Amino acid sequence: MRTSSRGKIGSAIAIHLENVSKSFGDFPAVRNLSMEVNRGEIIGFLGLNGAGKTTTIKMLLSLLRPSSGSIHMLGSKVDAGNYKLWERVGYLEEATFYPELTVTENLDIARRMHLLSDRNSIARVIQQLDLGAHQDKQAKRLSLGNKQRLGLAKAMLHNPEVLILDEPINGLDPASVVEIRELLLDLSRNRGVTILISSHLLEELSKLVDRIGIMHRGQLIQDMKMNQLEQSLQKSLMLDGRNRGALMRILTEQGYSYAEAADGRLVLAEGSAIAQPEKLAELLVRTGQPPTHLSVVTEDLEGYFLRMIRTAGRKQA
């Protein structure tokens, strides 16, 4: 561990994992995971099924014990018996509740479990999660999206400083996704709540998080700020013409390398072609093969995610 970060645990760092691993029998579900999350930061945890996100979240919540490594939250060592810590942490693991009881009754049980005397906390989260119209409905009669809202309401009942959310936007319709995003942004920006959120949906996460951690086969293969991620997106030049064979010959003669896209168009990844597409266009006109299509395209976030995973897969193989 870097000694400087131990000193920071009580102040700017909300979540600190150091060399955390978890194996189930011989199977390493999480391997040597080290990460720091600052207070008030929103970090997105992204990975394919089985990447190790839920296992990590369960370790953060002390629902699973790491095989090795250490975890600190809000300056304290994570430990199931550390009740003072759990008063400051909220989580949505999966939306669990008593199906026969109403929304309000479910929240009242959660309130009593948190030993909160203030009954206003229920009205507050009902309002924050826009559950007013459903407060007297049995939980089993809620739509999937409203079940997620109830789960979030429970997680927020005690005004936690850290919120840990496993797939909170699953099952939400697009309007609800926007509302939940705005709510989480407000909690982070205006109340300094630290939020760790897992999802498969990079496009959606990217609108919310400050940082993104990509997990693959138990390892954190990327941990970067959103603005760094935007700079890491690959650009390529898409090219087409009436005679693709002739285009390929010209490109090869001129020392350009290319690949063929699924639709047969040519893709150039070279910096010079992307920086000065007009030079390539001039060359093709001069050689009697004017392009019918020429554009510089930026990789989308899903493309980036899949590229990172393929690269990590090759390294791990």
Ligand SMILES: Nc1ncnc2c1ncn2[C@@H]1O[C@H](COP(=O)(O)OP(=O)(O)OP(=O)(O)O)[C@@H](O)[C@H]1O
């Ligand atoms: N209790 C367990 N016993 C054995 N293997 C487990 C256990 N829990 C998880 N695993 C395995 O550990 C790996 C990581 O699982 P985990 O649930 O953390 O992935 P995930 O990234 O959350 O995936 P998903 O997006 O599907 O929820 C998977 O291969 C899973 O099968």
